[in-house]
Amino acid sequence: MNPYLCAAYVATWIIHITYLGILARRYSRLQREIEQLRPPHPKPTP
Amino acid sequence: MKRAFPILAILTAVLLSYALHGALISAPTEQTMGDVQRIFYYHVPSAWTAFLLFFINFIASIQYLVRPHRRADRAVKWIAIAVSIVACLAAVGVAIRPVSYGVQPSAVAITGFAITGIYFVIRAYFSEEGTDALALVAAEVGVVFCTVVLVTGPIWARPVWGIWWAPADIRLTSTLVMWLIYVSYLMLRRFSSSSQTARLAAALAVFGAADIPLVYFSIWFFRTQHPQPVIGGGGSIDARMLQVLLINFLAFLSLAGLVCWSRYRLEVLERQLHQAQAFESLEGPRNSL
Numbered sequence: 505m506n507p508y509l510c511a512a513y514v515a516t517w518i519i520h521i522t523y524l525g526i527l528a529r530r531y532s533r534l535q536r537e538i539e540q541l542r543p544p545h546p547k548p549t550p
Numbered sequence: 551m552k553r554a555f556p557i558l559a560i561l562t563a564v565l566l567s568y569a570l571h572g573a574l575i576s577a578p579t580e581q582t583m584g585d586v587q588r589i590f591y592y593h594v595p596s597a598w599t600a601f602l603l604f605f606i607n608f609i610a611s612i613q614y615l616v617r618p619h620r621r622a623d624r625a626v627k628w629i630a631i632a633v634s635i636v637a638c639l640a641a642v643g644v645a646i647r648p649v650s651y652g653v654q655p656s657a658v659a660i661t662g663f664a665i666t667g668i669y670f671v672i673r674a675y676f677s678e679e680g681t682d683a684l685a686l687v688a689a690e691v692g693v694v695f696c697t698v699v700l701v702t703g704p705i706w707a708r709p710v711w712g713i714w715w716a717p718a719d720i721r722l723t724s725t726l727v728m729w730l731i732y733v734s735y736l737m738l739r740r741f742s743s744s745s746q747t748a749r750l751a752a753a754l755a756v757f758g759a760a761d762i763p764l765v766y767f768s769i770w771f772f773r774t775q776h777p778q779p780v781i782g783g784g785g786s787i788d789a790r791m792l793q794v795l796l797i798n799f800l801a802f803l804s805l806a807g808l809v810c811w812s813r814y815r816l817e818v819l820e821r822q823l824h825q826a827q828a829f830e831s832l833e834g835p836r837n838s839l
Binding site for chain 2: 505506508509511512513515516519522523524527530534537538541550
């Protein structure tokens with residue numbers, strides 16, 4: 505395969521996958537913050 | 551809606567695989583450039599997708615700015631209707647004939663219908679807050695696709711032109727300027743803490759969008775090293791190459807839609823969380839009293 509062609513296709517997918525990775529990381533951080541914001545469950549009375 | 555997301559994700563993955571197969575194997579090899587010409591199947595659809603996303607950002611920004619003002623909102627609505635009439639006339643080839651720059655009525659009609667369609671969808675289905683979030687999401691994903699264009703372009707130029715970048719070339723420079731404008735838009739959104747940030751960013755987006763037609767039409771108005779358009783501008787392309795190009799465009803469009811959807815949900819969640827945190831910080835001192 506032509507090295508320039510290979511470089512262009514690989515670079516395209518690196519850019520897209522990096523962006524998707526950033527989104528996934530932001531989403532998991534957001535989930536953590538939502539969990540922290542939720543009030544703690546009251547202890548069950550015996 | 552929850553079921554639609556995984557279905558779209560599977561469809562996008564299938565489309566991208568099929569498009570990759572088409573670009574690397576099915577499409578015929580170009581005679582003068584050889585295999586390196588296959589970069590075209592990623593470079594051009596990425597550029598079209600970036601243009602479309604920047605257009606969405608432009609229309610959403612206008613809508614966000616005019617929505618609180620009834621007269622301005624009505625004026626924009628009539629402009630959109632006028633654009634759709636021009637598109638209809640162009641579609642039947644009555645009003646606009648192929649002009650000396652090579653712009654075909656079909657290209658005018660598609661652009662006109664796209665602008666009007668996007669405008670009325672945003673107007674009907676998005677709230678003020680939602681319109682602002684959509685503008686941000688479209689700009690962010692558009693920058694990702696524009697980055698692909700700016701990276702694949704020089705990789706293609708090096709073996710074909712013998713240089714990575716032609717600084718005097720207006721198509722290349724205006725594309726870089728467009729990318730910088732939208733990066734600055736994202737920086738403004740990210741780092742400004744003013745209550746007017748959304749409004750300032752929308753104004754920047756409206757002025758920034760002026761660069762989009764300059765990028766698109768620069769190859770007709772100026773002498774550039776960049777090749778002329780192969781479709782929509784009077785050029786010609788092999789039927790099999792065109793088919794692969796359109797499949798790749800559809801695949802990238804689908805990917806952009808999927809990413810925009812996820813990013814929009816993330817943005818809405820983030821805004822809800824910030825509101826909840828603000829309420830909690832207000833309630834905290836009140837509870838302690």
